[in-house]
Structure formats: C-alpha cells, structure tokens
Amino acid sequence: MGLWEHTVLEIQKMLKAKTVSVREVTEDVLDRIEQVEHSTRAYIHICDREEILEKASAVEERIQNQNTGGLAGIPTALQDDICTEGITTTCGSKMLEKFVPPYDAEVARRLLEEDCILLGKTNLDAFGIGASTENSAFYPTNNPLNKERIPGGAGGAAAAVAAGEAFFALASDAAGAIRQSASYCGLVGLKPTYGLVSRYGLITHAPSLVQIGILTKDVQDCAAVLNGIAGYDEKDGNSVATEKIDYPEALGEGNVKGIRIGILSNDFGMEIDPKIQDGIEKAAEAFENLGAQIESIRVPHLQYGLPAHLVIAAAESSSALGRFDGIRYGYHSENAADIEELFVKTRSEGFGKAEKMWMLLGGYMLQRGKGAERYQKALKLRAQLRKDFMQIFESFDLILAPVCPGLPPEKEKQMDEFLKVYQNYTCTAAANLIGLPALSIPCDIQQGIPIGVQLIGGFFKEGLILQAAYAFEQMQGGFQRKFNCNPEKLDAQKKNNTGNEGEGRERNEI
Amino acid sequence: MKYEVWVGLEIHVELLTESKLFCGCSTAYGAEPNTRCCPVCLGLPGTLPVLNRKAIEYGIRTGIALDCQIAKRSKLDRKNYFYPDLPKAYQISQYDQPLCEKGFLSLEDGKRIGIRRIHIEEDAGKLLHQEDGTTWIDYNRAGVPLIEIVTEPDIRSSEEAAEFLENLKQILQYIEVSDCRMEQGSLRCDINVNVQSADASERSEIVEIKNLNSFKAVAKAIEYEAKRHINLLKEGKNTLKETRRWDESKNQTIGMRSKEGAEDYRYFPEPDLSAIEIDEEWIAEIRETLPELPRQRKERFIKDYGLSSYDAALLTASKETADFFEEVAERFHDKKMISNWMITELYGRLNRSGEEIKDLKFSAQDFANLLQLIDNKAISNHAAKEIFREMYETGKAPSQIVSEKDWKQISDEREIQLLVGKVIEENPQSVIDYKNGKDRALGFLVGQAMKASRGKANPKIVSKLMKEMIEQSELK
Numbered sequence: 010m011g012l013w014e015h016t017v018l019e020i021q022k023m024l025k026a027k028t029v030s031v032r033e034v035t036e037d038v039l040d041r042i043e044q045v046e047h048s049t050r051a052y053i054h055i056c057d058r059e060e061i062l063e064k065a066s067a068v069e070e071r072i073q074n075q076n077t078g079g080l081a082g083i084p085t086a087l088q089d090d091i092c093t094e095g096i097t098t099t100c101g102s103k104m105l106e107k108f109v110p111p112y113d114a115e116v117a118r119r120l121l122e123e124d125c126i127l128l129g130k131t132n133l134d135a136f137g138i139g140a141s142t143e144n145s146a147f148y149p150t151n152n153p154l155n156k157e158r159i160p161g162g163a164g165g166a167a168a169a170v171a172a173g174e175a176f177f178a179l180a181s182d183a184a185g186a187i188r189q190s191a192s193y194c195g196l197v198g199l200k201p202t203y204g205l206v207s208r209y210g211l212i213t214h215a216p217s218l219v220q221i222g223i224l225t226k227d228v229q230d231c232a233a234v235l236n237g238i239a240g241y242d243e244k245d246g247n248s249v250a251t252e253k254i255d256y257p258e259a260l261g262e263g264n265v266k267g268i269r270i271g272i273l274s275n276d277f278g279m280e281i282d283p284k285i286q287d288g289i290e291k292a293a294e295a296f297e298n299l300g301a302q303i304e305s306i307r308v309p310h311l312q313y314g315l316p317a318h319l320v321i322a323a324a325e326s327s328s329a330l331g332r333f334d335g336i337r338y339g340y341h342s343e344n345a346a347d348i349e350e351l352f353v354k355t356r357s358e359g360f361g362k363a364e365k366m367w368m369l370l371g372g373y374m375l376q377r378g379k380g381a382e383r384y385q386k387a388l389k390l391r392a393q394l395r396k397d398f399m400q401i402f403e404s405f406d407l408i409l410a411p412v413c414p415g416l417p418p419e420k421e422k423q424m425d426e427f428l429k430v431y432q433n434y435t436c437t438a439a440a441n442l443i444g445l446p447a448l449s450i451p452c453d454i455q456q457g458i459p460i461g462v463q464l465i466g467g468f469f470k471e472g473l474i475l476q477a478a479y480a481f482e483q484m485q486g487g488f489q490r491k492f493n494c495n496p497e498k499l500d501a502q503k504k505n506n507t508g509n510e511g512e513g514r515e516r517n518e519i
Numbered sequence: 520m521k522y523e524v525w526v527g528l529e530i531h532v533e534l535l536t537e538s539k540l541f542c543g544c545s546t547a548y549g550a551e552p553n554t555r556c557c558p559v560c561l562g563l564p565g566t567l568p569v570l571n572r573k574a575i576e577y578g579i580r581t582g583i584a585l586d587c588q589i590a591k592r593s594k595l596d597r598k599n600y601f602y603p604d605l606p607k608a609y610q611i612s613q614y615d616q617p618l619c620e621k622g623f624l625s626l627e628d629g630k631r632i633g634i635r636r637i638h639i640e641e642d643a644g645k646l647l648h649q650e651d652g653t654t655w656i657d658y659n660r661a662g663v664p665l666i667e668i669v670t671e672p673d674i675r676s677s678e679e680a681a682e683f684l685e686n687l688k689q690i691l692q693y694i695e696v697s698d699c700r701m702e703q704g705s706l707r708c709d710i711n712v713n714v715q716s717a718d719a720s721e722r723s724e725i726v727e728i729k730n731l732n733s734f735k736a737v738a739k740a741i742e743y744e745a746k747r748h749i750n751l752l753k754e755g756k757n758t759l760k761e762t763r764r765w766d767e768s769k770n771q772t773i774g775m776r777s778k779e780g781a782e783d784y785r786y787f788p789e790p791d792l793s794a795i796e797i798d799e800e801w802i803a804e805i806r807e808t809l810p811e812l813p814r815q816r817k818e819r820f821i822k823d824y825g826l827s828s829y830d831a832a833l834l835t836a837s838k839e840t841a842d843f844f845e846e847v848a849e850r851f852h853d854k855k856m857i858s859n860w861m862i863t864e865l866y867g868r869l870n871r872s873g874e875e876i877k878d879l880k881f882s883a884q885d886f887a888n889l890l891q892l893i894d895n896k897a898i899s900n901h902a903a904k905e906i907f908r909e910m911y912e913t914g915k916a917p918s919q920i921v922s923e924k925d926w927k928q929i930s931d932e933r934e935i936q937l938l939v940g941k942v943i944e945e946n947p948q949s950v951i952d953y954k955n956g957k958d959r960a961l962g963f964l965v966g967q968a969m970k971a972s973r974g975k976a977n978p979k980i981v982s983k984l985m986k987e988m989i990e991q992s993e994l995k
Contacts, residue, residue, distance in 0.1 A: 331608025
C-alpha cells in the first residue's frame with residue numbers, strides 16, 4: 010500500500026512515530042501525481058517538485074525541533090479560486106490565466122502556518138459557475154472512480170483527494186459543489202456555516218452564498234482540517250467570532266443516541282432518483298439502529314430554494330465579475346481602440362459561455378422593473394426558507410437529505426443545458442441560501458458509482474454534524490478504501506471500450 | 520409672469536478618517552499616485568471590504584448636527600457601473616436605507632433648508648489625462664470615505680445656496696468630520712435646478728449641473744440656469760432633462776448628457792458586509808462628543824462676552840479661532856480688547872502668511888500675557904505690535920521679547936519729567952508756539968520726548984507732563 014492511500018490521521022501517526030518522514034510522504038504523493046495526473050487532470054497548477062521537497066525538509070526539521078501545527082507535513086491541494094501569494098490563481102478562467110496574487114487567502118495562510126505542504130491548485134468551472142469542471146477554461150477533470158461521469162463542481166479538488174494526489178483539499182461551495190463532488194467521488198465534503206471560515210482571498214461569483222470547505226477521505230480528517238481553518242478573521246466583514254471548538258474532540262465516540270434527525274426526501278420540486286432515495290432510507294435505518302430518533306419532515310418552501318438561489322447567484326455574478334475589465338490585472342484584449350472597446354473585447358474574449366449567461370441573467374434580475382421584482386422575491390423566499398429551517402431545528406438536531414437528485418451525470422451530456430446542470434444542486438442549494446453547515450458522506454455504491462447523503466445542521470453545529478457522520482462512518486466500517494480509485498485500471502477499461510484514448514491529452518502549459 | 524428658481528443640492532464630502540472606508544490605507548491628500556493603495560482598494564479578486572466604523576460615526580455626527588433622524592438599521596448597497604477609476608466595477612454606497620434622513624439647516628433669517636438624506640459611500644480613483652492623449656489612473660482616492668448630503672429643493676436663490684453652503688461647510692468643519700477643501704476635492708457640490716411660475720402652471724425640467732469648484736461658481740451657475748430656463752419657458756419651450764457642466768472660463772453651463780433613460784445602476788445589498796446596527800447608546804455617545812455648533816456659539820459670544828454680532832461672527836467663523844478666543848478669554852478680562860487684537864492683528868498676520876490658528880507658534884497664554892502687558896501699561900501699543908510680530912514669527916514669549924529688546928514702557932513720572940524738561944529747554948520756539956495757541960506744537964514736543972526715550976515712554980504720561988511743565992514754566 011502506497012503512503013498516498015492513507016488518511017491524514019494515519020500519516021500524522023506515522024510521522025509522530027517517525028516510521029516515515031515528511032519528505033517520504035511528500036515524494037510518494039508527488040510520484041502518485043506523476044503517475045495518475047494525466048488521467049485525472051485534477052490540477053491546473055502543480056508546484057515545482059524541488060521547491061515542494063525543500064519545504065518538506067524544512068517542516069521535517071521543525072517537527073523535530075518544536076511543536077508544529079496540527080497539520081504539519083501533510084501534502085495538500087487548494088482549489089484554484091483560493092488565492093496563493095506568488096502562485097497563479099486562475100479561478101479556472103482565461104481571464105485570470107496569468108494572475109499571480111500578491112497575497113494569500115486567509116485559509117491558505119492558516120494551512121501554511123499549520124505547516125501543510127502545498128502541492129498545487131485544482132481545477133474548477135471558471136469562476137465556480139457550473140457543476141462538472143467542464144466549464145473550466147483549460148480542460149475538464151475526470152472522475153477517478155468512473156471516467157464516464159462528471160466529478161462535480163469541485164471536481165479538481167475531489168479528484169485529487171480520491172485519486173491520492175493530495176491527502177485533503179480545500180474548495181468552495183456556492184450551491185453545493187463540495188458536497189456534490191464528495192458524493193460523486195466517494196469522499197467526505199463539508200460546507201461550514203457562512204462566517205465560520207474566512208472567505209478572504211476566495212474569488213467567487215456569489216459572495217453571499219459561497220463558503221470555503223473541505224474534501225477529505227474520512228470524517229476524522231475533516232474534523233482535523235476544520236480545526237486548522239475555522240475561526241474569526243478580521244479581514245472578512247462577515248466572519249463571525251464564535252466559541253472555539255475542538256472538532257476532533259467533538260467527534261467523541263461517534264454516539265448519536267437520542268439525537269433527533271429529520272429525514273428530508275421530498276419537497277425539492279423535482280424527482281429524486283429512486284437509487285438516491287434508497288440510499289437515504291438505508292442511512293436513516295442506520296441512524297435509527299445507532300439510537301437516533303428518526304422522523305420524516307417537510308419544508309413547505311423548499312421547492313423555491315433552487316429558483317431563488319439561481320436568481321441571487323446570477324445577480325451577484327453580474328456584479329462580482331464586473332471588475333475583470335482588463336485594466337489592472339488579468340486578461341487584457343490587445344486590439345481595443347478605446348476604453349469602451351477594451352471593456353467589451355476583454356470581457357468577450359476572457360469569459361466563457363457560462364459566465365456570460367450568468368451575468369446576462371443576473372444583470373436582468375437587478376434591472377428596474379420585472380427583473381428587480383424577481384430579485385426582491387428571491388430575497389423574500391430566502392428569508393422564508395430560513396424561517397422554515399429554523400422551525401425544523403426547534404424540534405430536530407440534524408436533517409438527513411440527499412446530496413444530489415441523481416447519480417453523477419455522464420460527461421458532456423449537460424454541457425449546453427444550463428438549467429439541467431444547475432438542477433444537480435437541487436438538494437444542496439438551500440444550505441447556501443441560509444448559510445447552514447452541511448456535510449456529504451458516502452452511504453452506498455450503485456453500479457460502482459458512490460452515493461452520498463447530506464447531513465445539515467443548525468448554525469455553527471459543525472461539531473454535531475461531524476459527530477453523527479463519524480458514527481455513521483464507523484458503522485460502515487470506516488473509510489472505504491475500496492472507494493479509492495485506480496485510474497490506471499479505468500484508463501485501460503476505457504481504452505478497451507472506446508479505443509480513442511489520448512485525444513486532447515496534452516497538458517496545457519499554465 | 521413671475522418665476523421662482525427651485526434648487527436642490529447634492530454635496531459630496533470626504534471624511535477626515537485616517538484610513539479608507541474598507542481598508543487600512545491612508546486617506547492623506549497629495550501623495551505620489553498609487554502609493555496609498557492595497558489589494559482591497561484596488562479591488563483585486565478575492566479581497567473583501569471591512570467597514571471602518573469611524574466613517575459611520577462621522578456620518579452619524581453630521582446627521583445629528585443637521586437635525587436628522589438617524590437610522591436604527593442601515594445597510595450598504597452596490598451601485599454597478601463600468602468606469603476605469605472604479606476598481607470593482609461597483610461603488611459601495613447606500614440605496615434605500617441611508618444613515619440619516621429628514622434633517623434641516625436654518626439660514627440666518629430662520630428659513631429651513633430640508634436635508635433629505637445623508638448616506639455613506641466610497642470615493643473612486645482619479646483619471647489623469649495626459650497631453651499625449653494617454654490616460655493614467657491614480658487609485659489613491661479609491662475607497663476614501665464620503666458622505667453624500669442631499670437637500671430638498673428648498674433653495675430659492677443663488678444667495679440662499681451660497682449661504683447654505685457656507686453654513687454647511689462651517690458646521691462640517693466645526694464637528695471635525697471634513698476639512699471641506701473644495702480645491703482639493705474634499706467638498707464637491709452638484710446642483711439640481713429648475714424654475715416654476717408663481718402660480719405653478721409652468722415649470723422647466725430639472726437640470727443637473729456638475730463641475731462646480733467654488734461656492735461662487737454654484738451661485739453663478741444657478742443665476743445662469745435660472746435665466747436660461749425662464750427664457751426658454753417664455754419662448755414656449757422647455758429645458759431638456761440633462762446633466763450640464765459649469766464652464767468657469769466661459770461663465771456658462773454646457774450640456775453633457777441626457778438624463779432620459781438614465782443609466783440603471785442595478786443596486787442591490789452589498790453581500791460582503793452585514794447590516795449596520797445603530798443603537799440609541801451609540802447615538803447618545805456621539806451626541807455627547809459634538810461641540811457647540813457655530814450659530815449657538817456666536818449667540819453665546821454676543822451674550823457672554825458683550826461682543827457685536829459682526830465681531831462674534833468673525834471670531835466663531837471656525838472652531839479653531841473660537842476656541843482660541845475662549846482660551847485667551849479665560850486668562851484676560853477685557854474681551855473687547857481680545858476681539859480687537861484677534862480680528863485686526865492676528866487675522867491680519869494669518870491672512871498675509873496663509874496660515875491657520877493651528878500653525879501658531881505661540882500659545883493663547885502668551886497672547887493673553889501680551890494683552891496684559893499693554894493693559895498694565897508696561898508696554899506701549901506701538902511696542903506691543905512689534906512684540907506681537909516677533910511672537911508670531913519666532914514663538915518667543917512676550918516677556919522675553921520685552922526684556923531682550925528693552926521695550927519696557929517708561930511710566931515713571933520722575934524719569935519722564937527729566938526727558939520732558941530737556942525737550943522744553945532745547946525747543947523754546949515750539950514752547951512759544953504752543954503757548955500762542957498752536958496745538959500742533961505740542962505734538963511735536965511730545966514726539967521729541969518719545970524719540971529721546973526711544974519710544975519707550977508712556978505717551979499719555981509724556982503728554983500730560985509736557986502740558987503741566989510748560990504751564991509751570993509760564994508761572995516762573
């Protein structure tokens with residue numbers, strides 16, 4: 010078994026016992042990247058091998074000399090919408106293809122302070138608009154578990170962790186990308202409460218909806234990483250100063266006795282695949298067997314969640330992406346005669362189809378008259394939905410819900426069907442609208458495709474969510490290594506099936 | 520038909536906070552271009568604004584001073600438009616929940632000009648057009664906190680507009696929220712103007728005038744527009760709904776752009792910042808720190824110090840001068856004398872050197888000491904002016920100057936008798952002239968005595984003794 014196959018906690022134990030060195034762990038993961046990256050295409054940018062190894066040696070020394078951070082020596086990946094000082098941060102777009110931020114995102118700063126080893130930046134849909142990485146300006150990422158299927162909106166980060174190209178990754182979740190990708194790739198994915206993790210340095214299209222979150226192999230890893238990134242940041246005006254919680258401690262023995270869990274499997278306003286419903290039922294049963302109180306719940310306005318989310322996300326995009334005008338940084342069209350034309354050409358050439366569609370839609374939603382009326386209605390629905398959920402949390406501790414309405418769609422199937430792509434977020438968008446914490450955890454495999462379930466908690470109830478998730482995971486026998494991929498095998502499989510392997514395989518020079 | 524001009528003002532005021540509205544960059548004016556910027560005020564992707572509470576406090580201060588209602592809950596909004604000086608392609612401003620509403624400012628005659636709203640927003644950068652046709656952008660100003668004060672259309676003449684602006688500027692300076700330097704752009708004023716017939720049957724379309732860089736220009740632009748509107752109405756025409764700019768060199772307004780189908784700024788709540796909660800306690804705290812406002816202070820100066828309305832107005836024109844007056848007044852009894860000395864000597868010097876009270880090298884105590892020396896007849900008025908000049912230039916204490924220059928006034932009668940006796944002896948002809956009724960001769964004789972004392976003799980005593988001694992010499 011390669012070192013890359015282990016979890017963060019396992020590696021930490023080995024480092025502590027000095028059975029391996031940080032350098033060995035890092036080299037093993039770098040080798041793994043070399044081996045499988047051509048097939049997953051999880052990364053947009055991989056840091057220089059020598060520099061990474063130098064950093065690894067430096068951390069090694071610190072580990073020997075003093076107490077280092079809780080995540081010392083763990084090789085990790087950041088989604089490429091999280092700014093990294095001196096390292097290109099493209100946000101998956103041509104617009105920022107050469108953008109090198111002069112600052113670290115707060116989460117990046119905290120991870121580096123914890124002595125994590127940054128391996129590189131992972132692929133995403135340009136500006137986070139999409140649900141598959143197929144809207145990346147560079148190339149789509151493949152789902153390491155099933156190459157025919159999309160890896161979800163945080164696909165690069167999820168693929169990297171699932172394929173053993175990083176021990177964990179941070180990504181962003183504006184509609185459900187982290188949870189969806191976790192579900193599609195057999196991982197644990199957490200979107201924390203809005204305000205728990207600093208958004209400073211996250212490039213986004215939807216500031217009121219997005220939150221930085223975590224993709225890990227199991228629940229314990231998720232808790233450990235959350236410890237490293239959670240907490241007040243004065244650079245984020247919406248950051249909340251909360252009581253410091255030790256999340257690994259909050260896992261306890263994974264006891265859910267007496268916890269009241271509401272099962273939410275209806276009211277989404279669209280059909281949920283029976284295979285997904287099965288998964289939810291199995292999970293509900295499992296929780297009941299663990300001693301939790303299970304009851305079906307209804308959320309009256311849930312069906313309006315996705316349309317309201319769409320209106321708000323689009324509206325915010327039309328404003329958030331305005332700053333890319335070719336003047337101060339980023340893509341700059343060379344053939345403009347005047348300033349008007351510079352704006353138009355830069356934006357026409359630098360943005361992809363999805364961003365343009367989003368911005369046009371959002372611009373309309375903010376326009377005086379019919380558009381703005383819709384936006385106002387969406388804000389009202391958002392407030393109503395919040396009330397609905399707050400009411401539920403008066404009688405329940407957690408909500409168990411699907412992550413996605415169906416199995417991961419096949420690649421390129423949804424590319425031009427804007428709304429269909431968006432519907433993949435049907436079950437996740439409400440948590441973003443309200444700002445609630447939500448986690449996706451594997452619960453089932455159907456035809457070799459993993460399925461996740463979602464646990465949604467009240468504000469800042471990450472501890473409770475992780476505790477329940479941990480109990481569920483323990484009952485399933487812990488982290489399912491069988492979920493872990495073997496891209497080489499999948500490659501061979503695909504070659505036999507289609508015979509056109511190698512097409513468009515050249516890695517773009519970024 | 521008689522017409523009346525209706526004017527509303529929109530005033531942008533840069534606040535005197537040390538740092539910008541959403542980041543820690545300095546707001547100091549006049550730095551090298553693009554040296555007062557950071558990733559936040561340059562709008563780099565991923566950066567976030569953090570609200571400067573001081574700016575909100577200054578907004579509330581202004582609201583209280585202008586008798587506004589202060590919002591209990593206010594929020595920031597995005598105003599979206601593309602312009603190269605706007606780094607984020609939106610300005611963080613306020614739309615439907617401004618900080619303050621429904622206030623007023625009273626003119627001298629008691630007329631109230633309504634304040635519709637005061638809201639807070641960030642300034643944009645500055646475009647620097649070069650002679651070669653290129654344009655440079657300076658983002659130093661981007662993110663500097665502004666308040667926008669919008670009046671009701673209650674102003675009916677250019678004089679009222681000028682008086683309103685003078686009063687407003689004075690208040691803003693008094694409460695120390697802005698230095699209101701129009702030439703540096705820290706106070707900018709736009710006008711909305713139209714005319715209405717007395718019976719309200721005819722009215723011109725409202726026209727907005729920009730690019731007004733002095734209160735004089737505001738007054739001239741109102742007069743120019745009023746005439747233009749009235750002439751058009753008389754011809755059976757009307758004005759266009761448009762934005763015009765004031766051309767200082769031509770003394771006229773020039774059309775810029777139509778306001779028909781005006782740009783839609785797609786306002787929406789700023790998602791990166793939470794709502795601003797303003798509790799009564801905070802408002803009370805701010806109210807407590809507000810100084811006495813100019814009008815009240817002037818009234819008090821008249822009442823407490825027995826000053827004329829004219830002098831009181833001059834002394835309370837700025838908070839600094841009024842403070843200085845009161846500091847001196849605590850230390851010296853003759854308020855009228857302080858007033859005279861400040862208005863003639865001190866203001867004269869300040870005007871000539873272009874300096875302000877805060878630049879003074881001497882203290883109020885020194886100034887009081889100088890007046891005390893005069894009052895004690897220790898120095899002559901003439902010497903006092905010389906001493907004051909020296910104080911002003913060097914900051915030396917008046918007593919030090921007096922002893923250094925040996926300017927202490929001679930009031931000792933025996934000493935002066937000797938001087939006078941000598942002058943009478945040396946100028947018999949003038950003594951005879953004076954005796955023969957030529958009063959001018961006395962002046963000459965006193966002058967001679969003063970000269971002999973090198974100006975130090977108390978002229979009143981010299982004059983008195985001169986008369987006495989000439990009379991005595993007659994008796995001999």
